[in-house]
Amino acid sequence: MTQYTVASPCNGVCTLDPRDKVCLGCFRTGAEIAGWRASNDTERRQILKRVEERKIART
Numbered sequence: 001m002t003q004y005t006v007a008s009p010c011n012g013v014c015t016l017d018p019r020d021k022v023c024l025g026c027f028r029t030g031a032e033i034a035g036w037r038a039s040n041d042t043e044r045r046q047i048l049k050r051v052e053e054r055k056i057a058r059t
Contacts, residue, residue, distance in 0.1 A: 004039075004040065006044035009027070009028065009048060010026050011026060012025065013026075028051055032050075
């Protein structure tokens with residue numbers, strides 16, 4: 001079994017913004033959340049990069 005080292009950004013505030021379907025807690029899309037467990041570390045890092053971009057865009 002493969003062990004991944006990139007941790008989930010989930011912080012337990014699981015509410016999707018109705019406008020763009022992005023979680024208000026971790027800033028992932030519903031598809032990114034659903035696919036997280038199946039993603040490898042490279043894919044997870046790409047998701048986290050998009051998460052940071054979304055955080056910046058919302059401030």
